[in-house]
Amino acid sequence: PETVGLKLDERGAIVVDDECRTNLPNVWAIGDVVRGPMLAHKAEEEGVAVAERIAGQHGHVNFNTIPWVIYTNPEIAWVGQTEEQLKAAGRAYKAGTFPFMANGRARALGDTTGMVKMLADAATDEILGVHIVGPFASELIAECVVAMEFRASSEDIARICHAHPSLSEATKEAALAVDKRTLNF
Known part of the structure; x- marks a missing residue:
């Protein structure tokens, strides 16, 4: 060089x-x-x-919507910003989490480790970041990347029908948790 x-x-x-x-x-x-x-x-x-x-x-x-994945057991995947980044930027946000231990598919797989965490703007509800630790996190993050690319809100994800039983229901439940209204935990 x-x-x-x-x-x-x-x-x-x-x-x-x-x-x-x-x-x-x-x-x-x-x-x-x-x-x-x-x-x-x-x-x-x-x-x-x-x-x-x-x-x-x-x-x-869009570098903000590139998914990060760590192929460990449990898998770790995330997209967007972390709570620490949002706090440092002074951005008001809401957070919702949902544990895999309350997800029927995770229980059937015998892998209930981890959770889904969703961060959304406090005023607009736009999804700012999603963090997943647990089974098939590398696959589950894709829905969140699409949502963020289209500037979706946590409410948008909360209102989408997710198959039951599926691990993706944990994403929907985390979106519901942003507004403190989970269905199964």
Whole structure:
């Protein structure tokens, strides 16, 4: 990088702008070598966006709706902001949680560890973050990513019919919990 003048940050990552351009003309960078999480799906989204930009289109990546997943047991997945981030920003929010121990499908699977937590704006109810610890968290987070991408409210999720028995009911119940009105806990 030094021999061609490619700019790196203090951690050794390639410096890019919001569109993944480096400081060198016609050189773009994505994925693990640039800022942000080292997630394959983030790199894929960046790659598609860069290809669209090179082709003269408007490529877009919303970094706030990239799901984070840790494939442990129990699985951990989240999207959006944490309570700590919201507090630091001075943003008023409401939180709702629902434990998997109160979910029929989790009980049938014999895996009741964890919960779903949903954070929503105190005034508008827009979903600001969702955090899941438990069975199939990596799969369950997708609904929350879609909801946040469309700026849904916790009420929107609370009013969607979820199959019974399913783990996704815990997401609906966490949305109901934002307004303190869970059905099964």
